[in-house]
Amino acid sequence: MDFVTLQVINRPKEETDMMQQRLYPIGIQTFSEIREKNYLYIDKTGYVYRIAHFDSKYVFLSRPRRFGKSLLTSTFHSYFEGRKELFEGLAIDKLEKEWIPYPVLHFDMSMAKHMDEKRLKQMLDYMLSEYERKYDCGIADADANVRLANLIKRAFEQTNRQVVVLIDEYDAPLLDVIHEEKNLPTLRNVMRNFYSPLKACDPYLRFVFLTGITKFSQLSIFSELNNIKNISMDEPYAALCGISEEEMQTQMSDDLDLLADKLKVTRDEIIGKLKENYDGYHFTWPSPDLYNPFSLLNAFADGKMNSYWFGSGTPTYLIEMLNKYGVAPQQIGGQKVFATAFDAPTEQMTNITPLLYQSGYITIKDYDARLDLYTLNIPNKEVRLGLMESLLPHYVPPTETERAATLTAYLFDSIDRGNMNEALQLLQTFLSTIPQCDNTDYEGHYQSLLYVIFSLLGFYVDVEVRTPRGRVDVVLRTHSTLYVIELKLDKTADAAMQQIDLKNYPERFALCGLPVVKVGINFDSERKTLGEWKIEGQ
Incomplete structure (x- = not known):
């Protein structure tokens, strides 16, 4: 593709003519060509x-x-x-x-x-x-x-x-x-x-x-x-590569207005959507928020949000190294480390962190100068969804990925409507009708499975969340509800619910501003799916 222009909607003719000259350098990496052909730079x-x-x-x-x-x-x-x-x-x-x-x-x-x-x-x-x-x-x-x-x-x-x-x-x-x-x-x-x-x-x-x-x-x-x-x-x-918030709002100001017009939202809303999907990178601290330039330019060019950076190719070496180091999906990001733990020579690394950081799958989110500790996490929604899609074959056979994609759509609809019972019924049926992957005989497998699936839904999900009395297996937050989920394997849903009550997990989230729903789930290792569950507070 030599160039792409953004479709112009409801603009005065003179402004439309001017804006149609905006060319986005999609895939063009030669400075002279960008300048000579008047691409955005x-x-x-x-x-x-x-x-x-x-x-x-x-x-x-x-x-x-x-x-x-x-x-x-x-x-x-x-x-x-x-x-x-x-x-x-x-x-x-x-x-x-x-x-x-x-x-x-x-x-x-x-x-x-x-x-x-x-x-x-x-x-x-x-x-x-x-x-x-x-x-x-x-x-x-x-x-x-x-x-x-x-x-x-x-x-x-x-x-x-x-x-x-x-x-x-x-x-x-x-x-x-x-x-x-x-x-x-x-x-x-x-x-x-x-x-x-x-x-x-x-x-x-x-x-x-x-x-x-x-x-x-x-x-x-x-x-x-x-x-x-x-x-x-x-x-x-810090902002040598990537596009900062300031650069986007000044050098791409008209582009923001055009994209907002196309998607029929306000300028502030389109900035929020772009930030959620493509922003969040920091390569030192302090640092301005940086957008992935490839994804941002493609979004402006296409006039829609899509998975551009991750869709352009997931390196095979990343999946190989995740397997080599036995990294579960929920272990990607969310850690506090010294700089030597991620800004390190790759061939000397003893864990996956340097490769994840240097490849852009996790980034700096905070820094504690007193302790000299950096907080690393997944940068944005695009990367999180892309990672989870890449890791899904570890839990669902490749022959079932299309069905899994359909399942996530139905799961999203059920959970978004607040019907967790319906969602768990869908998941139970799906898991009971597919060939099983390896390593399904321990509780951590099912925790990872739920983490991947809930992440693909676009909701906030976390695992092993600390409370004053223990750790919650899974916390899921939607726009209207916070779910506290406890998992058991070859036990009972009552046992899972009793642990929630015994350790009073909901107390930890009393101030979150959302109603808290307790979910106890027991997985059946013989049937390789959900055995039973119990929901309180829905």
Whole structure:
């Protein structure tokens, strides 16, 4: 799709004509194309100038996929080539006075995904050959590191200017094998060999910028290059990628009005919907709220809310790693940790937290400066629903996913009307008529199942909620009711209800402003479904 424009409804003709010129850069990551074809561009060039002039010569930035890393790298490319005409009217236009063109070597490592050692080396050969022809190096019969070193020196000699090296998605060749003990070291050695000249070529380099999703240790990837400045959690660059609330309400103000008109809601209501679905990212603290740019632009372009970021692809390595570490759905997010627990080299991690954080499935939600503890959680509704949909096959066979989707619609209708009894009847029938997955003989399986299903309904759901006298298995909150749910396996619904009463769980939620309904459920391990339940207060 080259471009998409938002349908205009009930606008004066002159305003309509102007707004129809708004082009959204869906999938376009080249700065020059965005500027030359008048696509919407959220101005990040003030950050570009600061990084290029006031920070280390070697800079690394980690952000989740589709968060603007490639566009940022392309912006550096145009800037260091001295293409002043592309930056007219942007923040950097008032900052830069010289516009000196430098030779730029730009390597997009996303081209090297899903490759074995042989094909990865062939791709590096292809990338190097293109620049070797440009700078008349010849195609050397040598390893990639020798060729890169020769290329940097040759570009320096030909132009009499230091060289800029941009490496976008440096970790892309490694992500799909991150869980493989055999292939990861092999591909990691190939990339370490390729990057190894960067320190030795320091006199010939003006600037080196690397982006990625995960944070591999300098020892394993960059060898002796120990002077890389990681700006991923630096407060001045909190809004470097993504779209802030202020940027959306100023640079996309007309877009908000158009979307509100299309969906027949107020401007404040559309901001609330966008915030619920796509906002909530923080990569340091304090930080402005950041929207996922890919999802936000798609929502404006399509004129509706949809699962854009998660729908664009759930990396297989994520599901593999969740399985490897035995992470239940309800264990994703909701923890307080030190920065070293999530801003950590991926290959040294002992739990799933660094990968979930660096991939964008959990984000910083709060920070306690006194204890130096960060609160991590799922950023927004889009990510929560996407995660639960991806994990549903662990509880429902793939052949039944379509029926499961239909079930969630009926469950939502029943619970939204306040009829929990009807909802549990639907769930009992569904579970009793499908082939069973493994591990259905312990209570935690059914707790996870309810968590996934209730999350897919879009309601607030939490598990193991602390009270003064114990922990509630499941808490479900709708717009009109708060359900306190206790689960048992191969016991009775009365036993579940007695525990609720004995420990007086509803007392914990007396001030929530909603009527509290108690639900005791007993699961039958032999029938693999709900056995009986008891509801009080509905």
